[in-house]
Amino acid sequence: MTPGYSPVTGRNWLEQGGAYVLANIRGGGEFGPNWHQAGLKLNRQRIYDDFIAVGEDLIAKKITSPEHLGIQGGSNGGLLMGVMLNQRPDLWNAVIVQVPLLDMLRYHLLLAGASWVGEYGSPDVPEERAFLETVSPYQNFDASKPYPAPFFVTSTKDDRVHPGHARKMAKRFEEAGLPFYYFENMDGGHAAAADQTARAKRSALEFTYLARQLFPEAKE
Numbered sequence: 001m002t003p004g005y006s007p008v009t010g011r012n013w014l015e016q017g018g019a020y021v022l023a024n025i026r027g028g029g030e031f032g033p034n035w036h037q038a039g040l041k042l043n044r045q046r047i048y049d050d051f052i053a054v055g056e057d058l059i060a061k062k063i064t065s066p067e068h069l070g071i072q073g074g075s076n077g078g079l080l081m082g083v084m085l086n087q088r089p090d091l092w093n094a095v096i097v098q099v100p101l102l103d104m105l106r107y108h109l110l111l112a113g114a115s116w117v118g119e120y121g122s123p124d125v126p127e128e129r130a131f132l133e134t135v136s137p138y139q140n141f142d143a144s145k146p147y148p149a150p151f152f153v154t155s156t157k158d159d160r161v162h163p164g165h166a167r168k169m170a171k172r173f174e175e176a177g178l179p180f181y182y183f184e185n186m187d188g189g190h191a192a193a194a195d196q197t198a199r200a201k202r203s204a205l206e207f208t209y210l211a212r213q214l215f216p217e218a219k220e
Contacts, residue, residue: 002030012207017215019063025050041121042131048083055091068214070094072206074153075161075190076101076119082137082169085147094213095150096206099158099192102165104136105129110162138169143176151181151209153202155192181209 001022009020024030027039027047039047055071058064069092073081078100085095105123107113121128133139150173154166163184173180183205185192193199 001028008203012203013210016211018210021054021058021063023051023054025054040119041128044120044131044135047080048087048135051080051084052088052091055088059091066091067093070096070210070214072096072098072210074098074100074192078102078161078165079104079137081150083135085150086135086137086140086142086145089145089147093148094210095148096153096209097150097166097169098153099155099161099163099190100137100152100165100169101161102136102169103138104132105139107165110164111158112160113162138165138172141169141172141176143172143178147173147178149179149181149213151183151206153183153185153192153206155185155188155190157187158190158192160190 001024003022006020013020025039025047026035027044027050029036051071055069058069059066071081071084071092071094073079073096075098078097079102081095081097082100082102084092085097101107101113101120104120107120108117108123121132123129123132152166152170154161154163156163166182166184170180170182183202185194185198185202187194188198191199193202
Protein backbone atom coordinates (compact mmCIF):
# COMPACT_ATOMS: atom_id res chain seq x y z
CA MET A 1 0.00 0.00 0.00
CA THR A 2 1.05 3.57 -0.61
CA PRO A 3 -0.34 6.75 1.00
CA GLY A 4 -3.72 7.78 -0.34
CA TYR A 5 -6.94 9.54 0.52
CA SER A 6 -9.25 7.45 2.70
CA PRO A 7 -12.57 9.13 3.51
CA VAL A 8 -13.73 6.18 5.61
CA THR A 9 -10.66 6.31 7.84
CA GLY A 10 -10.83 10.08 7.95
CA ARG A 11 -14.47 10.23 9.01
CA ASN A 12 -14.52 7.25 11.33
CA TRP A 13 -11.10 7.54 12.91
CA LEU A 14 -9.19 10.77 12.36
CA GLU A 15 -12.21 12.99 13.06
CA GLN A 16 -12.79 11.03 16.26
CA GLY A 17 -9.33 11.93 17.54
CA GLY A 18 -7.37 8.90 16.36
CA ALA A 19 -4.09 8.78 14.47
CA TYR A 20 -3.44 6.55 11.46
CA VAL A 21 -0.10 5.08 10.37
CA LEU A 22 0.66 3.11 7.20
CA ALA A 23 3.61 0.76 7.76
CA ASN A 24 5.57 0.12 4.55
CA ILE A 25 7.57 -2.95 5.55
CA ARG A 26 9.83 -5.21 3.55
CA GLY A 27 7.98 -7.87 1.57
CA GLY A 28 5.61 -5.39 -0.06
CA GLY A 29 5.88 -3.94 -3.55
CA GLU A 30 6.15 -0.25 -2.68
CA PHE A 31 9.84 0.14 -3.52
CA GLY A 32 10.44 -2.37 -6.30
CA PRO A 33 11.26 -6.07 -6.61
CA ASN A 34 14.23 -6.06 -4.23
CA TRP A 35 12.00 -4.69 -1.46
CA HIS A 36 9.55 -7.52 -2.08
CA GLN A 37 12.15 -10.26 -2.41
CA ALA A 38 13.81 -9.26 0.86
CA GLY A 39 10.92 -10.91 2.69
CA LEU A 40 10.44 -14.15 0.77
CA LYS A 41 10.37 -17.61 2.32
CA LEU A 42 13.07 -18.02 5.00
CA ASN A 43 13.53 -14.23 5.15
CA ARG A 44 9.96 -13.50 6.28
CA GLN A 45 10.94 -12.74 9.85
CA ARG A 46 12.33 -9.47 8.45
CA ILE A 47 8.77 -8.45 7.61
CA TYR A 48 7.62 -9.09 11.15
CA ASP A 49 10.65 -7.36 12.66
CA ASP A 50 9.96 -4.30 10.48
CA PHE A 51 6.36 -4.11 11.64
CA ILE A 52 7.34 -4.47 15.29
CA ALA A 53 9.93 -1.70 14.81
CA VAL A 54 7.21 0.65 13.50
CA GLY A 55 5.06 -0.05 16.54
CA GLU A 56 7.96 0.47 18.93
CA ASP A 57 8.90 3.72 17.19
CA LEU A 58 5.37 5.10 17.55
CA ILE A 59 5.58 4.43 21.27
CA ALA A 60 9.13 5.78 21.62
CA LYS A 61 8.04 9.02 19.92
CA LYS A 62 5.02 9.20 22.26
CA ILE A 63 2.57 9.24 19.37
CA THR A 64 0.72 6.48 21.19
CA SER A 65 1.08 3.79 23.83
CA PRO A 66 0.40 0.04 23.78
CA GLU A 67 -2.96 0.67 25.47
CA HIS A 68 -4.04 2.87 22.55
CA LEU A 69 -2.29 1.12 19.65
CA GLY A 70 -4.30 -1.06 17.29
CA ILE A 71 -3.27 -2.87 14.10
CA GLN A 72 -5.20 -4.14 11.09
CA GLY A 73 -4.38 -6.29 8.08
CA GLY A 74 -6.07 -8.61 5.61
CA SER A 75 -5.08 -11.68 3.61
CA ASN A 76 -1.27 -11.74 3.77
CA GLY A 77 -1.73 -8.83 6.16
CA GLY A 78 -4.01 -11.10 8.18
CA LEU A 79 -1.10 -13.50 8.52
CA LEU A 80 1.00 -10.55 9.69
CA MET A 81 -1.64 -9.78 12.33
CA GLY A 82 -1.64 -13.38 13.52
CA VAL A 83 2.13 -13.35 13.85
CA MET A 84 1.97 -10.05 15.74
CA LEU A 85 -0.51 -11.57 18.19
CA ASN A 86 2.02 -14.26 19.01
CA GLN A 87 5.32 -12.41 18.80
CA ARG A 88 4.38 -9.14 20.53
CA PRO A 89 0.99 -9.38 22.26
CA ASP A 90 2.20 -6.70 24.68
CA LEU A 91 2.58 -4.06 21.98
CA TRP A 92 -1.05 -3.66 20.85
CA ASN A 93 -4.48 -3.49 22.46
CA ALA A 94 -6.51 -4.16 19.29
CA VAL A 95 -5.76 -6.50 16.39
CA ILE A 96 -8.10 -6.83 13.38
CA VAL A 97 -7.32 -10.07 11.54
CA GLN A 98 -9.09 -9.93 8.17
CA VAL A 99 -9.53 -12.90 5.78
CA PRO A 100 -6.26 -14.28 7.17
CA LEU A 101 -3.79 -17.03 6.49
CA LEU A 102 -3.09 -18.52 9.93
CA ASP A 103 -2.36 -22.25 9.60
CA MET A 104 0.86 -22.05 7.63
CA LEU A 105 1.51 -25.78 7.78
CA ARG A 106 -1.63 -26.53 5.75
CA TYR A 107 -2.23 -23.33 3.77
CA HIS A 108 -0.92 -24.95 0.56
CA LEU A 109 -3.70 -27.55 0.69
CA LEU A 110 -6.57 -25.05 0.83
CA LEU A 111 -8.10 -23.20 -2.14
CA ALA A 112 -5.45 -21.02 -3.88
CA GLY A 113 -2.79 -21.75 -1.28
CA ALA A 114 -0.56 -23.88 -3.51
CA SER A 115 0.05 -20.87 -5.77
CA TRP A 116 1.73 -18.97 -2.90
CA VAL A 117 4.50 -21.45 -2.14
CA GLY A 118 7.00 -19.16 -3.88
CA GLU A 119 6.11 -16.44 -1.40
CA TYR A 120 5.87 -18.30 1.90
CA GLY A 121 7.82 -21.48 1.29
CA SER A 122 6.49 -25.02 1.20
CA PRO A 123 5.51 -27.06 4.26
CA ASP A 124 6.64 -30.07 2.21
CA VAL A 125 10.26 -28.85 2.09
CA PRO A 126 11.90 -29.67 5.45
CA GLU A 127 13.97 -26.48 5.75
CA GLU A 128 11.04 -24.26 4.80
CA ARG A 129 8.65 -26.17 7.05
CA ALA A 130 11.02 -25.71 9.97
CA PHE A 131 10.83 -21.94 9.52
CA LEU A 132 7.05 -21.94 9.02
CA GLU A 133 6.71 -23.83 12.30
CA THR A 134 8.35 -20.91 14.11
CA VAL A 135 5.94 -18.26 12.78
CA SER A 136 2.63 -20.00 11.96
CA PRO A 137 0.02 -18.26 14.16
CA TYR A 138 -2.20 -21.31 14.59
CA GLN A 139 0.61 -23.62 15.70
CA ASN A 140 2.22 -20.98 17.95
CA PHE A 141 -0.92 -20.06 19.86
CA ASP A 142 -0.16 -20.07 23.59
CA ALA A 143 -3.05 -19.67 26.04
CA SER A 144 -0.66 -18.34 28.70
CA LYS A 145 0.25 -15.24 26.67
CA PRO A 146 -1.33 -11.86 27.46
CA TYR A 147 -3.22 -11.61 24.17
CA PRO A 148 -5.32 -8.54 23.45
CA ALA A 149 -8.86 -9.49 22.38
CA PRO A 150 -8.55 -9.85 18.57
CA PHE A 151 -11.28 -9.36 15.98
CA PHE A 152 -11.35 -12.07 13.31
CA VAL A 153 -13.11 -11.15 10.05
CA THR A 154 -13.70 -13.67 7.28
CA SER A 155 -16.16 -14.74 4.57
CA THR A 156 -17.93 -18.05 4.07
CA LYS A 157 -17.49 -17.69 0.30
CA ASP A 158 -13.87 -16.56 0.27
CA ASP A 159 -12.43 -18.35 -2.77
CA ARG A 160 -8.79 -17.42 -2.10
CA VAL A 161 -8.10 -17.84 1.62
CA HIS A 162 -10.22 -20.53 3.25
CA PRO A 163 -12.38 -19.25 6.14
CA GLY A 164 -11.14 -22.26 8.09
CA HIS A 165 -8.01 -20.28 8.97
CA ALA A 166 -9.99 -17.70 10.95
CA ARG A 167 -12.43 -20.28 12.32
CA LYS A 168 -9.67 -22.49 13.70
CA MET A 169 -7.80 -19.61 15.32
CA ALA A 170 -11.00 -18.31 16.92
CA LYS A 171 -11.60 -21.82 18.24
CA ARG A 172 -8.19 -21.73 19.90
CA PHE A 173 -9.21 -18.59 21.78
CA GLU A 174 -12.61 -20.07 22.65
CA GLU A 175 -11.13 -23.29 24.02
CA ALA A 176 -8.64 -21.28 26.10
CA GLY A 177 -11.41 -19.10 27.52
CA LEU A 178 -9.79 -15.98 26.08
CA PRO A 179 -11.84 -13.02 24.78
CA PHE A 180 -12.12 -12.46 21.03
CA TYR A 181 -14.55 -11.11 18.44
CA TYR A 182 -15.57 -12.91 15.26
CA PHE A 183 -17.49 -11.89 12.16
CA GLU A 184 -18.06 -14.18 9.17
CA ASN A 185 -19.95 -12.65 6.28
CA MET A 186 -21.96 -15.19 4.31
CA ASP A 187 -21.13 -13.50 1.00
CA GLY A 188 -18.43 -11.31 -0.46
CA GLY A 189 -15.54 -13.58 -1.34
CA HIS A 190 -12.07 -12.45 -0.33
CA ALA A 191 -13.33 -8.90 0.31
CA ALA A 192 -15.67 -10.21 3.04
CA ALA A 193 -18.32 -7.89 1.61
CA ALA A 194 -20.49 -8.44 -1.47
CA ASP A 195 -21.60 -4.83 -1.96
CA GLN A 196 -21.26 -1.33 -0.51
CA THR A 197 -23.89 -1.98 2.15
CA ALA A 198 -22.02 -5.04 3.38
CA ARG A 199 -18.72 -3.18 3.18
CA ALA A 200 -20.17 -0.36 5.30
CA LYS A 201 -21.39 -2.85 7.91
CA ARG A 202 -18.00 -4.55 8.07
CA SER A 203 -16.21 -1.21 8.40
CA ALA A 204 -18.64 -0.11 11.12
CA LEU A 205 -17.93 -3.26 13.10
CA GLU A 206 -14.19 -2.78 12.74
CA PHE A 207 -14.16 0.88 13.76
CA THR A 208 -16.51 0.19 16.67
CA TYR A 209 -14.16 -2.53 17.87
CA LEU A 210 -11.15 -0.21 17.54
CA ALA A 211 -12.89 2.59 19.41
CA ARG A 212 -13.96 0.37 22.28
CA GLN A 213 -10.52 -1.21 22.61
CA LEU A 214 -8.43 1.92 22.19
CA PHE A 215 -10.64 4.81 23.38
CA PRO A 216 -11.64 3.87 26.96
CA GLU A 217 -14.28 6.60 27.10
CA ALA A 218 -16.07 4.92 24.16
CA LYS A 219 -16.84 1.92 26.35
CA GLU A 220 -19.28 3.91 28.45
